[in-house]
Amino acid sequence: MDEGRSRNMRANRRANTKPEVLLRSQLHRLGYRFRKDHRLDLPTGVRVRPDIVFTRHKVAVFVDGCFWHVCPEHGRQPTRNEWYWTPKLRRNVERDRRADVALSAAGWGVVRVWEHETISDAVARVTEAIEHKFDSRCPA
Secondary structure (H helix, E strand, O other): OOHHHHHHHHHOOOOOOHHHHHHHHHHHHOOOOOEEOOOEEOOOOOEEOOOEEEOOOOEEEEEEOOOOOOOOOOOOOOOOOHHHHHHHHHHHHHHHHHHHHHHHHOOOEEEEEEOOOOHHHHHHHHHHHHHHHHHHHOOO
C-alpha cells in the first residue's frame, strides 16, 4: 500500500464522524442527554458499541457510513482489491445484523441512520424511537 493510501485509511474515523457529531449536536440542542461511543455488555455475552446510547430509554443509535456498511442506495462494490474489500464489507454487515439481534433480544431499541440521510429525518427517527420506547415502559 502506498503512503497516500495509508494516510487516507488512517484518516477514517471509527467514532466522531461528521454525520455522527451533527446528529449528536441536534439531539443535544433538543434537550436529549445520552452517552457517546458507550460499550454495552449484553446478557448474551455480545459486546456492542453504538455511536449514541440513551441508557434510560434503552435506545442504541448507529450512524453508518454508506461505503463501510454497504448502503443499498449508495454502497458500491470495490473496484480494486476486491479479494480484501468484499469479505471485509460482508463481515461489517453481518456484525451489524448480529448487534441488532442481540440488542433487540436484550430489550433495546435500535436505530440505524445512514450518513446520507438528512439531519431532520435522522433526528425524527431517533426521537420517535426514544418516545416510543418511553411510552411503552410508562403507559399514560
